[in-house]
Amino acid sequence: MQGMSAEANEIYVELCPENLLRALRTAQAARWVKMKLTNKHTPCLTVEVELPSIGSCHRLAVHDIPITIIKRRDWADYAEPEMPDFDVSITMPTLKMLKNVVDKMKNINNFVSLSANQNGEMKLSVETDMVSINTHFKDLFNPAWRRDAGDAGVGESSRSSQGDPAQFAQARIDIRRFAQFLSSQQVNPNRVICNIVNNRVVHFYLMHDDVSLQYFMPVVST
Amino acid sequence: MPGKMLSTQQADDDSANVFVAKLDNARNVSNILKAIHFKDTATVFVTSQGLKVTVEDAKCVQANAFIQAAVFHHFVLTQDQATFKVNLSVLIECLTIFGSGAGGSTAAASLKMCYAGYGSPLVLMLEEDGVLTDCSLKTLEPDEVLDFDFCSTNVINKIIMKSECLKEVFNELDTSSDILQILMSPDAPFLQLSTFGNAGSTHSSFSKESDMVEAFQCTQTQSNRYKMQLLRPSSKALALSARISIRTDARGFLSLQYMIRNDDGQVCFVEFFCAPDEEMEEPDH
Numbered sequence: 292m293q294g295m296s297a298e299a300n301e302i303y304v305e306l307c308p309e310n311l312l313r314a315l316r317t318a319q320a321a322r323w324v325k326m327k328l329t330n331k332h333t334p335c336l337t338v339e340v341e342l343p344s345i346g347s348c349h350r351l352a353v354h355d356i357p358i359t360i361i362k363r364r365d366w367a368d369y370a371e372p373e374m375p376d377f378d379v380s381i382t383m384p385t386l387k388m389l390k391n392v393v394d395k396m397k398n399i400n401n402f403v404s405l406s407a408n409q410n411g412e413m414k415l416s417v418e419t420d421m422v423s424i425n426t427h428f429k430d431l432f433n434p435a436w437r438r439d440a441g442d443a444g445v446g447e448s449s450r451s452s453q454g455d456p457a458q459f460a461q462a463r464i465d466i467r468r469f470a471q472f473l474s475s476q477q478v479n480p481n482r483v484i485c486n487i488v489n490n491r492v493v494h495f496y497l498m499h500d501d502v503s504l505q506y507f508m509p510v511v512s513t
Numbered sequence: 514m515p516g517k518m519l520s521t522q523q524a525d526d527d528s529a530n531v532f533v534a535k536l537d538n539a540r541n542v543s544n545i546l547k548a549i550h551f552k553d554t555a556t557v558f559v560t561s562q563g564l565k566v567t568v569e570d571a572k573c574v575q576a577n578a579f580i581q582a583a584v585f586h587h588f589v590l591t592q593d594q595a596t597f598k599v600n601l602s603v604l605i606e607c608l609t610i611f612g613s614g615a616g617g618s619t620a621a622a623s624l625k626m627c628y629a630g631y632g633s634p635l636v637l638m639l640e641e642d643g644v645l646t647d648c649s650l651k652t653l654e655p656d657e658v659l660d661f662d663f664c665s666t667n668v669i670n671k672i673i674m675k676s677e678c679l680k681e682v683f684n685e686l687d688t689s690s691d692i693l694q695i696l697m698s699p700d701a702p703f704l705q706l707s708t709f710g711n712a713g714s715t716h717s718s719f720s721k722e723s724d725m726v727e728a729f730q731c732t733q734t735q736s737n738r739y740k741m742q743l744l745r746p747s748s749k750a751l752a753l754s755a756r757i758s759i760r761t762d763a764r765g766f767l768s769l770q771y772m773i774r775n776d777d778g779q780v781c782f783v784e785f786f787c788a789p790d791e792e793m794e795e796p797d798h
Contacts, residue, residue: 388611388641392610392611392646395606395607395609395610396610398602399603421603422607422649422650422651423649424610424646424647424648424649425646425647426645427644427646427647428644429644
């Protein structure tokens, strides 16, 4: 299989992550892993795994994962989303502590209000007729972002310079989704950054050594 | 500014509150409360002695947890007594907000509890590793609690034993049986727990000579039946306890007292009262 042209040498494919996970699980002790796109009776992502054995001959496992090719006119749907124009950017506290708190809050209400400011403070709140609970995290780090200032080229713009740094930006999100997000982070990220657009969206940015993951969680209105 | 807000709250505390208690390990309170958590709401009585938390079901069973003032390192009550009702499930969730500690976490959350009097919320402040949680729980109009009129002078039979072996018996009780029959007698079989289920009857007997039995004061043979459904919640308290005292009075009412040792080695008590299932013939007084 080939890309569109030498300049746009890209192929977009869609696959079931469970299949890839299963194929890679056999590759944990592999001598090497080769991945390639093949056209068997259907387009496939072929994962070849050579496994060591005690004897002189090695074992070769081949997984063919069926894939769907994405048409070029749909590529735009898969573009990396732009970083939202956030009001507050803050590093998250340890996810383990956060997960404990959120798991308890989950039993109280379906929504949690996540708020933070540029003073390194973050707050989680749930409220019902019966109880209101607020958990305060402090001494967190507010990263400064070098970002594109609109179309006018690159400029240094740190949000902290605008407005009161103690001002909280707030987002009311689905607590079950948030809990799911927290429990799915088995791969320990180096740093998790939370960007909040007041009453619009929360953007989680997980930085690993050579991978970054982004999550967007929309605000649920009252 | 939450920082500022909290500091002003703190300043108000001692003047406005009728009850303030602090302790270093919230688990010492939450564990005891879990032992009586078989209904959503509980009535809390605060006296200079400490906290008494009462849970009732079906007007037939009552559980009381006693947390003495000594368990707290700071305990101030400015009036004779304070009584309120709270949602126990929510209270336990709040106390264990940083995790119940079962998951291997050794850190303990410190707790401050405040109550500003009738109609005010119960305010909890928990802190662990610099993370602060404040909870404000609505308090409800307290209900009248049952008086079982269980008087130690009317006690006919009393056995104090180590909880260990009873834990096994309770875990293996035949759940298809509607009732649990408790027989206590000065003669053999001394103490016998029986169930009558679909698969047949079971009897577990303890000799008074058993190492597990620490005190045996039975004056007459008495056999009473109790609804299994009502007694089952007591197994939570049993699981936590080190010793248990089983008593019955002349009317066949059952009192189970559990001695529970907390993380700091202090002793707390949980007590269950249960009415017998059948009308027993009233003995002549």
